[in-house]
Amino acid sequence: MDRLQALGLAGPAQFHVAPVAMAVDARAHQVFRGFADQWGLVVRALGANLAPESIVFTQGVPTGWSLVEPCDELVVPAWNAGRPTGLAGLVWVVDRLLGPGGCPWDMEQTHASLRRYLIEECYELVDAIDRNDMAAMVEELGDVLLQPLMHAQMEARDGNWDVHYIAEEETRKLVRRHPHVFGDSSLTDADAVLKQWDAIKKAEKGGVQSSVLAGVPSAAPALLRALEVSKRAARAGFEWPDMAAVWDKFDEETCEVREALAAGDKDAVAAEFGDLLFTVVNLARWAKVDPEEALRTMVDRFVGRFHHMEALAGRDLSDLSPEEWDRLWNLAKAR
Numbered sequence: 001m002d003r004l005q006a007l008g009l010a011g012p013a014q015f016h017v018a019p020v021a022m023a024v025d026a027r028a029h030q031v032f033r034g035f036a037d038q039w040g041l042v043v044r045a046l047g048a049n050l051a052p053e054s055i056v057f058t059q060g061v062p063t064g065w066s067l068v069e070p071c072d073e074l075v076v077p078a079w080n081a082g083r084p085t086g087l088a089g090l091v092w093v094v095d096r097l098l099g100p101g102g103c104p105w106d107m108e109q110t111h112a113s114l115r116r117y118l119i120e121e122c123y124e125l126v127d128a129i130d131r132n133d134m135a136a137m138v139e140e141l142g143d144v145l146l147q148p149l150m151h152a153q154m155e156a157r158d159g160n161w162d163v164h165y166i167a168e169e170e171t172r173k174l175v176r177r178h179p180h181v182f183g184d185s186s187l188t189d190a191d192a193v194l195k196q197w198d199a200i201k202k203a204e205k206g207g208v209q210s211s212v213l214a215g216v217p218s219a220a221p222a223l224l225r226a227l228e229v230s231k232r233a234a235r236a237g238f239e240w241p242d243m244a245a246v247w248d249k250f251d252e253e254t255c256e257v258r259e260a261l262a263a264g265d266k267d268a269v270a271a272e273f274g275d276l277l278f279t280v281v282n283l284a285r286w287a288k289v290d291p292e293e294a295l296r297t298m299v300d301r302f303v304g305r306f307h308h309m310e311a312l313a314g315r316d317l318s319d320l321s322p323e324e325w326d327r328l329w330n331l332a333k334a335r
Contacts, residue, residue: 026080039070305332
């Protein structure tokens, strides 16, 4: 406190002593001591929140944040007296929206009414990732992050759990299920990690044998669900001996689709197509290909080529002959 008083800084302060750099609250002065050899911890705590031109004090000497070199003592004056910043700031904003005098729209939401927004925001994030648009990713990650905060702080408003409780529960679970990182065990590959995860999860539930497929959400996209079900069944031992056997199954299912089509049984056709698609998912798993991503990429490629054909056609597509369709498609593929 003597250093803060000497610098004329009054009010709340946070003190960080190496090697522990806590989450910062922009409403408080920040004091970091002993981090010269662990400067990355300081940069990580302050870098995203503090403007480069901000004045800070190194060993009591004022300098711009962008010019600071690693040192044993750094004092950062509070830079936002009105509200916290970073993740704490987002929680503060959500609490304000949901609390007395907040936003009428936010205040009337329920877990069920917010469900669609969680799904929509996740798809928008996936789209930004697929486009490799970093600026859009930052925005969409923020929109996705808002969703669990809304659900958590709605419960906090009503006197139940909050986002901090959720975070602590998840932290404890991750530490328990990664003894090869936080404990003494040692694992050499991802498959061993997954088997260990399943064993620990079973032990956490009292050793009661629940289905290995329990927890696969039925609302997940069909290809994602099929892949996860396939992976779990395979980890439990329900697996083909090699990829050639999966190809044999593919040939078998193809024949059964043809037979169902020839018989004209619509229900049988649908069932056999399902079997065939599930076999394709297993082929993708053996090939270490994510079928959801593979299909999404293919559809994007098709859409791009179709747009190019529309631009080349110069007239209503319904007027094109089969030969013209083939020519335009080949031109689109060649671009």
